[in-house]
Amino acid sequence: MKTRSQLASAATYLILAGAALLTLAPFAYLVCGAFKTRDAFFAAHFLPRGSGPLGIDWNGLTLEHLARLFTDPSLRFGVSLLNSVFYASVSSVLATLCAAMGGYALARFAFRGRGFVTALVLGALIVPAPLLLAPTYALIHRLGLLDTFAGLIVPGLAPAFGVYLFRQAIRNAVPTDLLEAARMDGCGEVRLFFEIVLPLCRPMLGAFLLITFIGAWNNFIGPQIILQSPERFPLAVAIAQVKGVYGTDYGLLMAGTLVSIVPVMALFIGLQREFIAGLTSGAVKG
Template identity: 35%
Template sequence: MSKYITRGILYLFMIAVAVTCLLPFYSMIITSTHTNSDIARKLLLIPGDQFMENYSRLKESVNIWRGFANTVFIAVVATAINVYFAALAGYGFSKFNFRLRNGLFMFVLGTMMIPGQLGIIGFFKLMESLNMLNTYWPLILPAIHNAFGIFLMRQYADSSVPTEILESGRIDGYGEFQIFNRLVLPIMTPALATLAIFSFIGKWNDFLTPMIILFDNNLQTLPVMIASLKSQFTSDFGAQYVGIVISVVPILVFFAFMSKRIINGVAAGAVKG
């Protein structure tokens, strides 16, 4: 009997945690269907009928779907670059012995302690000297380096990439890049999916760098466009919430897709183990 009581309490706890996590998304969607006055004055629990009106004002104020396409392009390309080069560097730190390896790795980890905002002025000056302002290059190229990603990939390679596979690849005549691309990357799929989630969400929600680097409204990303709906004296809450809904849905879809990759990879590794 105590077994069923414990299981019931555990299920109730899990349901409560799930409801707590979903409540902000529910509130966001519900709020996007109401007028500005209702949003400012009332606690909204049931859907309204103003979603299309709010969406129409959003389209009139900003080119929301152009911003959506810009953000998708930047996030996807930057995530792909981030994941690949972090895996390459982490694999190198894990499986290759070279001089000052540990010292260089500690230096890479040390960069995680420096807030990125401290270098934004120097970064702007550098991009200006390279004639990259008002382009997507400053938003994509920095994805090549990622201290957290390198740390994550090294730890995963240490524990999950056997040296015997690398030796067998060399015996078969594979080059080092062939070994990495054909043998190592498939093994590191769970870690790649984990890093891809963090990288994609970070690039999708990036606000400061696009606001500083991009001047053309047609090049702006979704967070900057949504923020532009708020002026010094007025705020169109309804349009803002519709924009937030449009911005959040792709993140949820991407997370759901990549989380399955993580679960499948971990399950496969457990079966093989």
């Protein structure tokens, strides 16, 4: 019996380690590819082997691709990086604020029309995003906002999913008695929200900020249809252009992909606890 469970345990670790290796291999391939010279690229799939320290051919490695991304004026990668940071930050902060306020109103106030708004929020959850592409594009065109950051950001600031998540989080984390006590002490409604409600739902705040930031960072179809000027393109659109134009310059393409995913990875590793908790809270408790 003992040996059998030991065998099962060893098999578990073996399978998990194998799966982890398969998961990490594309990342390793990407990192290595981004730093290999053109000649070394096809010589080895990961690091170029040679007679240098650690058995690596250090002359086969280069910062040339990374440098070219930011210095070649036809690539404008620095501008795209800034565009992505701007677009994802503004979108995520405003969408989170809008969702938290809406969720708070539905969770902690009794008013005429609450049932109707709640039904709208739940109904909107089942509308698939592609359905809205054509009519939203026509609307943005009519508003004169094509090829502007406003046309890209504003339509994404009313996330029904976020309002639903914050409604649940505030119901669980913000006691009505506390709100009433603060009001008795003369706390205004706006101060009440920013100084009591928001701090109490901090975990959801962090999770939703991260979810919306990553969503905006990785969004391709939105900027692809709304924007036309290359100087406004975020990384997702810029990398698609690099692939179209320099598709065979593998080193450059991998360096561009690496630069595009590192910020998101760093953010996630910093905030992963809150992120995973927020991700599953709606599914498992609900």
